[in-house]
Structures are given as C-alpha cells and as structure tokens.
Amino acid sequence: MQRDENVFLLGEEVAAYQGAYKVSKGLLEEFGEKRVIDSPITELGFAGLGVGAAMVGLRPVIEFMTFNFSILATDQIVNSAAKMLYMSGGQFKIPIVFRGPNGSAYQVSSQHSQALESWYAHFPGLKVVMPSTAADAKGLLKSAIRDDDPVIFMEQERMYGMKGEVPDDPDFTIPLGVADIKREGKDATIVARSLTVPLALKAAEELEKEGVSVEVVDPRTIRPLDIDTIIRSVQKTNRVVIVEESHAFCGVGAEISAQIMERAFDYLDAPVKRISSADAPMPYAKNLEQLALPDVAKIVAAVREVLYL
Amino acid sequence: MSELKVKPLKPRDQPAGQATAAAGVAETESTETVNPEELREEHAQRQQHQHQQIEELDQETLQKILYQMVLIRRFEEKAAEAYTLGKIGGFCHLYIGQEAVAVGALSAIRDDDYVMTSYRDHGHALARGTSADEVMAELYGKAGGCSAGKGGSMHLFDRDAHFLGGHGIVGGQIPLATGVAFAAKYKGTGQVSLVFFGEAAVNQGALHESFNMAQLWKLPCVYFCENNQYGMGTSLARAMSLQDVSQKAHAYGMASEFVDGMDVLAVREATARAVARARDESLPTLIEVRTYRVMGHSMPDPGNYRTRAEIEKHQERDPVKLFSDSLKHKGVMDDAAIKELEDRVRAEVEHSIKFAEESPLPAPEELYTNVYANPPRGYGQ
C-alpha cells in the first residue's frame, strides 16, 4: 500500500474495528478512510465492486471475514474475475486479491469451518495461495498484490496467533508457484499446506525419534502448483502422504495424488495416502471436532502406513 | 428527491403474459387492455416531445442518433439472418425495439465515461462506437472480433471505446459497474459509469447490494433498467411483486426516474440529468426505461408466450420510425437524406458481413492465451 496508491483494502470490519482478527491493525491510521474501507455485509456486492474497480486500473484487496462467506461472492469471483481477461480477448486484466481466513477455527461448527481451496483452485484464471509461515505470508501477499491476475489468498484463523521471523527488507517477496521444502528427509514425503504444515513438521519430529526421516513439502500456492518440486521429492523418498484440512472428495490432495500417479507412478513404493477432514460437516463438540480434523497422530500413523511399519 | 421523478406519460402497461403462455403466437386479442384512444394520445404526446426537443439540438447530433438507431436495427436483422444460416452460434440476443435506449443514453455522455451491459449487448457496443465489422466478426467467432473471438455475442468488449462488456450472468454487471464508479471516484477523474440491465435483473440481490453501496458511498453510477417487460418468457407481472421498478431506488434513498424508452430524445434527456448528478454531485441514479423486446428472448425463441396483437401494438410505437418521422416533420432530414442514410447503413452492415467472413479463425494456440495476465511458468503446455 505504501508503494502503490492504487492498492486499497475493503471488507467488513477492516477499518475502525482493525479487522475481525486484527489483521489490518494500524492500516486505517496509516492510509486513511479512502484506502481502508469498512464495507456493509454484502459479499457479492463488494466482491463485484472490487472486480469492477480492477477492470479500470485499481488493485483492490478484498477481505472476507472468513472464506465461508466468500460463497456468497463466488459468482463474481468465478464468473467475473476469473473470466474477464479471457472473454474480453485480453483487454481487461483483473489485478485483485481476495483474502481472509480459510479452514477450521475453534469450535465454530459447520458453517464457519470450511476449507474451500479446491473450489477456487478448480478454475483457470484464478491463482490460489496458502501460506504456512509468517514470512511466507508476507512475501506471498506482496506478490499477490503485485500480480496482475485475481489471487485467492487463504490465511488460517488458528494460525493468526502464531509468531515467526519476518524479513524487514521492503523488497522481500516470494514468487507465486514456488514450493518450499520445509524439512528435508529421505524416507517419506509429506505434502502439506497452511495449518497442516506445522502439524506435519511435528509429526516429522516424532518420527525422527524412531529413525524415520520425513521430508515436508509445502507447495505454498495451489494454483499455480509447483508439481515439479513435489515430484522430485517423491522420486527421492518413493512414499507420499498428503495432509489437508479440506474434505478429501474432489480435493486438492486428490489432484496432487493424480499428478503424482501420472508423472511418478514408477517411483512409488506404496499407494499415496491422504489425511483430510472427515467426510461430514464440522461438528461443534470438541471431541468430534478433533476427530474430524487432521492431527499429528493421524499423520504419524499415515507415514508408518506408507512405510509399512 | 421527488422533483427528480418524471411523471410517466400514462400509467404503465401491466404486461400480458400470465394468461397467454400457450404454444404458438396466439391470434386472439392479448389479455392486455389496449385502449386505442389512449394509445393515440400517448403517441401524439411522444411526437410532440420529440418535435420540441429537436429544435434544441444540432443537425449533426440528430443525424448521428438516427444513424446509430438504424445501424443497430439493420445490424440485428443481418445478425438474425446470419444466425439462421448457421454462421453465428450459441446464444444471440437481439436488441430490435430497444435501440432508443442505448443510443439515447450513450449520446449524452463523454467519450471517457464507462459503459457496461448484459448479454443483450450488440446495440450498446455499436452505439459506443465499436465498429460493425468488429462486432459482426465477434458474433462469427473470428480473430478480428472485438473480443478476439473468445467472447461471442454475449461478451463484446472494447477497451478503447470504454465499453466494459456484455456480461452473461443476470445482474452480474451491476456490482462491476458500481466498482467502476468507485474507481472513478477514487482516482478523481470525473468519469461516470453507466450500466444497463433487464427488468428481470432487478430481482437479483446483486442489484440491491449495489444500490446500497452506491448511495452509501456516493458513487457516480447511472443504473439503467431496460424494462422490456419480459425475462425470457416470463412477464414482469409474473416475476415481480412491486412492478414499479423506479420505486426500488427509494429503499436506498437513491434518485430515480421513469422514462419512455421509445423516445430516444427523452432517454437522452434523462441520461443527461443523471450523468450531471453523477459528475457534479457524485450521486447514483436509477433510470427505468420502458421499452419492448420485439423479438424472442434469443434467436431460437419464437416468443410464443405473447399475442400477435401485443407485439403489433408495440411495433406501432417503433422508436426508429418515430424518430425518423419527427426529423422529417421538423425538416431536419427529407426523404432523400433518409434514403442516403439508409444506404450508408446498409453498406456498413454488408461490409461487416464481408469482414466477418474473411476474418481468420482464432489460432489454436489462442485457447490458452489471456487466461492469465501473468501466466505461470509452463502454463498451457
């Protein structure tokens, strides 16, 4: 925002309230009401307003209080933002970022705990980013804002409290479409994203105690997907577990698994294993919620399974 | 805000429809109550209004308005022909009968203002100045089309003409245009955003969300509801609880007007007022334009749910004929001048067919271009 006058932030509670999760703390003070705008609760409307503003040269950052509510705006994201450049024969690009928390929170039940990355990743024309560390979030968000295409930038509510080192360099960015190996290993690969990356790292630590060396690959962006890095890791370890907070059915894990099968079938020493959220809406009860979500124990068990341990 | 309301010429027609959903255009009288006396009076009023208005406008403007209306009429007739010949595919929604709306409105704005509409977009593109060649080539799905053959009839775009497209989701363009107005205000350019949509779009949440934001944030947007009385085969009466569309603006404290869409100069006048409000006071306006869709909803639709009498009644009030008669009456153009204009239009439309026929198909590699402005490494390979 400091760099480009045309960048503005618009969403519910982003200004005076400083963000429902305080993500926009201090922005109103620094950039004023013109560029940090509290919106009425009108997701379809403000998503479309953002796309229209992007058509004529602004670079909107549109916040959804959570991605659950982006469902009301999918028409404008999918039918307008993702298609405009194409159906105008290249005349109208849409440099916009839709951001907010995605996935589970703490006991908020079915309508507030959904991981929707596979919805948006499905569509050519969109880019989908899911950072797992503070530094990645910073570097990737800057790239997303500078990108000339619509970017779905998915944060995670449970991660808002996590702390991490962040480079001070004002020019620090991380390109979209480059995976990061969060931990090197040689016996098995875990492909994790967003909240499941810290879980995978914990699982890897536990497995290390048993002498199992696990590599954790974080694609960081789902679209474009850095499948090459994943394939290289599979070629090295020959075993894969994919961990995700979304449902498994038609999910990103299914896509990664299919691509591994297409490109590295001969390298696999065991079937690809997925750990996803239960195939049920999210329950409220704490014990059921825990059952529904991936956790360290489930990941450890899955890695043992692909290693036939 | 009440001074902004223009009194309708007469209480609006309640569209027929309910009772006439039978197959085949019914030869019987419409359920609509047509009072010939009232109709004649309305027609006379409209003519009188045009005659007065004509005196205030220069020849060039008047002739350009007629030219554009005739161009759209002939272009659409030609498009229908080409569609029947299988040259044009998909959906093709014609603008016949509604020419006065786009032409009247767009004659009242600046070149750098923005225009957006629905899939029924040929008329707006032509009135905005996109060449008939490029529009026809787009309908043909050719590389020379205004959207490079990727949009087709429903998705005409022309960045240079500030024409921001035809949009296919009913009501979808309304938040977009609201955003365009937001950007104009943000950048302080003094530009105005104009958006057109059918009366069926008025039932969409997108419209109501947009109205709220536009009035709340004082955005320079003019919303045109082209009330052609049908959404596909469903008449307004069968789809809307409160059928006085212009009233919907009141819920948001937004200015609104009702205008006769058969009178191109009345549309122009109302637009000029709304655009001034947008430009000078940064305020939105809803203009309900009463018009009539002479053809079916799209090319394959014979429009069986209406009576012949209803269609003929509306054709009697044909906006193109009304305006050309007025120009003759006021001595702006004589028969020879009108014939000459018709000839020019015909040549332009014929040329568009030739251009479209000769324009190359999009190259196969275009399938994967323009998906991303910054394509990911290896995308499309």
Ligand SMILES: Cc1ncc(C[n+]2csc(CCOP(=O)(O)OP(=O)(O)O)c2C)c(N)n1
């Ligand atoms: C959201 C959505 N629902 C349904 C359709 C299918 N559809 C296309 S046009 C149309 C009727 C719209 O009528 P109106 O808004 O009055 O515009 P007109 O066609 O009369 O210009 C419908 C139902 C669509 N394109 N988008």
Ligand SMILES: [Mg+2]
């Ligand atoms: Mg209609």
